[in-house]
Amino acid sequence: MKKILFVSSEAVPYIKTGGLADVVGSLPKYFDRNEYDVRVMLPKYACMDAAFLPNLRFVCHFYVNLNWRKQYVGILESEYRGIHYYFVDNEFYFAGSSPYNNIYEDVEKFAYFSKAVLASLPYIDYAPDVIHCHDWQTGLVPVYLHTAFGDDNFYAGIKTVFSIHNLKFQGRWRIREVIDITGLPEQIFNDKELESYGEANYLKGGVVYADAVTTVSPSYANEITTQEGGEGLHGLMNARRNVLYGILNGIDYDEFNPQTDPYIESNFSSKSVLSGKKANKVPFLPVTFCPMVVPPVPEVPPKNRSWKVQPGSASWVTLSYFSTTMAFSGVFWKARVLLSLPWRMIFWVEGSFIWKPGAGSTSVTVYAPG
Numbered sequence: 001m002k003k004i005l006f007v008s009s010e011a012v013p014y015i016k017t018g019g020l021a022d023v024v025g026s027l028p029k030y031f032d033r034n035e036y037d038v039r040v041m042l043p044k045y046a047c048m049d050a051a052f053l054p055n056l057r058f059v060c061h062f063y064v065n066l067n068w069r070k071q072y073v074g075i076l077e078s079e080y081r082g083i084h085y086y087f088v089d090n091e092f093y094f095a096g097s098s099p100y101n102n103i104y105e106d107v108e109k110f111a112y113f114s115k116a117v118l119a120s121l122p123y124i125d126y127a128p129d130v131i132h133c134h135d136w137q138t139g140l141v142p143v144y145l146h147t148a149f150g151d152d153n154f155y156a157g158i159k160t161v162f163s164i165h166n167l168k169f170q171g172r173w174r175i176r177e178v179i180d181i182t183g184l185p186e187q188i189f190n191d192k193e194l195e196s197y198g199e200a201n202y203l204k205g206g207v208v209y210a211d212a213v214t215t216v217s218p219s220y221a222n223e224i225t226t227q228e229g230g231e232g233l234h235g236l237m238n239a240r241r242n243v244l245y246g247i248l249n250g251i252d253y254d255e256f257n258p259q260t261d262p263y264i265e266s267n268f269s270s271k272s273v274l275s276g277k278k279a280n281k282v283p284f285l286p287v288t289f290c291p292m293v294v295p296p297v298p299e300v301p302p303k304n305r306s307w308k309v310q311p312g313s314a315s316w317v318t319l320s321y322f323s324t325t326m327a328f329s330g331v332f333w334k335a336r337v338l339l340s341l342p343w344r345m346i347f348w349v350e351g352s353f354i355w356k357p358g359a360g361s362t363s364v365t366v367y368a369p370g
Contacts, residue, residue: 004031005128006040007117009110009137013080015048015099019249020134020165023216026252028083039126041117043109044076044087046095052078056087064119066112067183073116075124086124088116106137107173107202111182114140118149127154132161136171139206140182143194146209147184162210164203167224167231171202197232207236213244221246 010016012025028038044056059075074089088094093109100106118141121127133141142160149155175189178200189195194205207213215221221244223229225237237244258276259269265283268276 001035001037002130003037003126003128004028004039004130004132005121005126006038006132006134007114007138007141008040008042008134009113010099011040011042011085013049014042014052014085015045017099022252023165023249024134026255027250029081030250033082039084039086039128041086041088041120043094043099043113044074044089045099046091047097047099052080055079059086060123061089062119062123064112064116065183066108066115067180071112071116073120075120077124086120088113088120090116103171103173104177107171107178107200108181110137110171110202111140111178114138115144115148115182117141118144118155122154128158130159130161132163133206133210134163135165136169136203136206138162139171139202139204140184141206142209142211143184143188143205147188159211160209161212161214162206163214163216164207164220164224165216167203167229167233170196170204170231170233172196172199175200204233204236207233207240211243213240215244215246216249218246218248 006024006028008020008024010018010021010024012021014025015021016025024040028040031038055078056076057078059077061072061074063070064073065071071092072090076087076089078085078087090112093112101109117131117138131141131145133139139162142162145155145158145160175195175198178184178194179186179189184194189200193208194200194202196204215224220229224231225234225241225244227234230237258264259267261267264280266276266279268279
């Protein structure tokens with residue numbers, strides 16, 4: 001049985017700030033459990049969802065050297081939907097109301113996390129075949145594996161995959177400070193390894209030292225090899241192109257299931273996609289504002305006028321001033337400026353629309369394409 005360890009700074013349902021948490025929290029459960037033993041390791045943030053705290057079990061504690069610092073590491077564990085989770089506990093690094101803070105704080109926090117992850121493996125008796133690292137916060141895992149832990153037989157044969165979810169965020173900071181924080185050898189802070197534009201770069205370290213590099217889609221894999229999309233690292237991405245793979249992100253079919261989703265207006269299945277999508281779209285049409293510039297049209301004299309729109313169709317209405325009073329489905333309301341053009345606003349409407357010019361309004365323009 002192959003063993004795979006996901007290492008990330010966040011994962012649902014424990015902590016989430018973006019799409020990274022969705023991927024790390026969803027992907028492990030889709031591995032074939034007869035063939036793969038997949039586990040996840042996260043920081044134990046003070047700000048993580050408190051509802052899960054009673055389920056955490058203490059495993060062990062030890063100390064890890066972070067250059068001249070000797071730091072406490074606590075390991076806790078839990079299980080969620082059949083997946084084993086580990087949590088690295090250190091209140092000095094993982095306190096606060098947010099998982100991320102100032103970059104000069106985060107470079108030390110995630111250097112500690114990366115080294116603590118590797119140091120914990122013998123204590124939890126888990127030697128993964130592959131460590132799957134995500135974004136710059138775990139970029140030093142492959143680096144430490146090949147340097148600080150390179151001579152330890154326990155780690156022999158472990159491969160690493162580094163996934164880039166957003167190349168814009170790279171974990172960059174001053175080289176001298178990063179050397180002092182990490183204890184990594186000074187000679188690897190060169191333009192071929194951890195140095196980038198005069199700074200230390202955690203993401204670059206992950207890309208250079210990992211056995212394989214992935215991104216969230218084939219198109220993004222191509223994009224980051226270009227000068228326009230490479231965020232200053234397009235040369236590196238081209239140099240690593242032989243191990244760079246674009247794998248399209250999927251979705252969690254349990255979480256995003258239109259048959260059971262409690263957040264949509266009307267549930268539907270694959271047999272009723274068209275009618276189901278229409279049923280969920282209709283309630284939003286009167287209040288959905290589309291930023292679209294309509295062509296110039298002649299103004300209509302300010303007289304009361306009714307305008308019928310067939311159900312399921314739509315038309316555009318352009319109003320000259322925000323003070324115009326509108327009646328929609330028998331409910332009067334004041335139009336508000338959501339998209340400003342030169343003296344115009346655009347509203348998406350459906351059904352029967354009636355307008356009346358209000359005080360201070362001099363003209364109303366109606367535009368019905370087709």
